Amino acid sequence: MRKVGIVGAGITECRGRWIEATYWELFQQATRRACEDAKVTVDELDSVVYGIYNDIFEHQAIPESSLTGLIGMANKPGTRVTSGGATGFYAMRTAVMEVASGVSDCVLCVGGEKATDCFDPRSKSATPMVIDTIAKSWDPFYEYPLGATASDSYMQMCMGYDDTYPGDISDSDVRARMIEILCHSGNRNPYAQRREESVTVDQVKASRWIIAPFLRLLEACMYTEGAGAIVFASEDKAREIAERTGQPPVWIRGIGAANESYSPGRGGNYKPLNRIASDRIAAERAYQAAGVKPSDIKIIEAHDAFVAQLMITMGELGFVPIGKTRRLIDEGIMLDPKDLADDEAPGDGQLLINPSGGLIFGGHFVGGSNMFSTWSCRREMINRQIPLGLVHGTGAINACFGGAMVLELDEGGAR
């Protein structure tokens, strides 16, 4: 397989709702910015991979068809990927494989979502219909008719974890402190949806229940409208582009993915409800492929759908022991970006987790959220000269889809 690098990235501003733009414009904006960043024209891009999660959000069953010409990809191969919350990750995996295989030298991977045009006429607000649109990802025979939603199914997994490892994610002070840190990160991201917000531990604990007793309003990710694009290139092409841009390539050193069974249960291949096995297996595969250990990695952009899930994910990814993920806060492992200069790398025993503000403060435009994470991870690795980074994605019922990607800053490392 050929070596693959990231040579450009661009995202739109993350907004609760874009009145000024449809997803056509958002995808074009992200593409435009990624091309500007990589100093390439669309002529140099051999193909495109689209990450779009849910047709109902876009209100079109082949949403990528209307984008093709608008983003300069006319007459080129285009593949759309949709894999729930992990759509962005899987789209990038597809783009990486396309370059690694030698089929293409330079691939655009662009993902996004336009979620909040949905509207619930009874409550006269968007949110219940947005939740319902996501809930349509559950089967119509057993789960959806019971009222399953993304929040309740992620919380079911969190509660299973809490039953098995009590006293870890159940401390609302620990979770609220993580939210506070993510808020400080979001404040530093000029594209973050909640960059102006200031959320304190007390506010988190006083916010309303969404799913009792583990999820309050301020512990959940947002619904975002936006798009993100990454340009992947082969080694030769990446080095050539790096000459032009003066930015070092960020290599995909290892990538791993795993999807668990839809049905939870005991033993066999059933999904264990007290763990995120998909995260663990995906991470192990990525580390294997990269030949690195979690302790080699100082920056993580993880898919934080919910803060309790982020804690478990950090355990499954191998950064803290399962059952003792609260050490992230108790032992000061999770850095507050306020305590670090913008060009400073984390020290020993410290981790920079979701410096973008994550999906909770940065943004969660489902089909492109993991591109958003990748955009941030690359940016921070270059600015802070951090040699290795990890990007993570999760999705689907009870967190059964998982992906992880180890990034490596080019040895030159020059800005």
Next chain:
Amino acid sequence: MTIPKGQPALPVDFNLESEVSEIEGRDGETYLQFTTHMVTFYKQTYGEHSRFFMALRDGRLIGAHCSQCKQVMVPAATWHCPNCNFAEMTEIDLPHRGVLAYTAPITIFPSASFLGDAPFARGYVDVATEAPIASFLPSRLRTTTGLERPGIFVKGTEVPQGLRDKKPLLASELDFTTPEPPAVHKDAVKAAALKEAIAAMRKLAGDVGKSRRAQADLAGHEHLVGVNTGGGDFSISVADSRFSIVEGLSAGAEHTLVADDPEIFTRWVHDGSLTDAAVEGTLWLPHKEAFQLLPILDRLPRSTRRDLRDEKK
């Protein structure tokens, strides 16, 4: 579900007027938005799942059993074992009870299709407990003690499976409709707290009279609800986009809520939450219908504050 003759297929409140309206962007420019929908009707086959649902109709809970790995899959989503090279699976009868596999989450804020259903608990029940490998049955969990709340559906709880009103099923044998209300303990401190709460609520009721947003929150709702507290009783009346507080339990109240500590109502006025009080158990509700008013009341302090703030500007 059959749609009665003469009724539209969608609930009337789904039938938004087809219109194009103007909306202001963040850039101050005017944009257009159109009202539309994306609805598909189905006559969806249960296909291979029919066998499971037909057994349910007959009052039987069945699973698919693999003689090679001994696993039991319930619901029987397939009859060919994915663990054993798709070996043929056989039907087995399962008991109408099981053990809650893990503590179940309680949904407070549901999706559009389940508005009015919250709070509810969805959990996974281990019914094939004898099998070395088994799936869990996704279930809606109900209680005979009033509202579904944390602490009721914890890991290991034995749950009878109520499979709707079919014998030998248990749902019809359980009384979900008349739970026993908790007793309140009256004392002078709570009486003083109630006095303070009523004053705060009346102040809020006055503010609602000046708040367009709060009146919109209440529009179309008509309720008379009694509240029994450790400091005495009162009633909340909602009508004509306003609410008012009446001392004592009004005759004709739809139902009576119970709160030993009346201070939760003072907290509500100061941006607290009656919804949270119900979930946490400091406010007892006899049934789900009683819950539906709470998120609406919860909006009032914020709505009035926003309108008053805008007015000051």
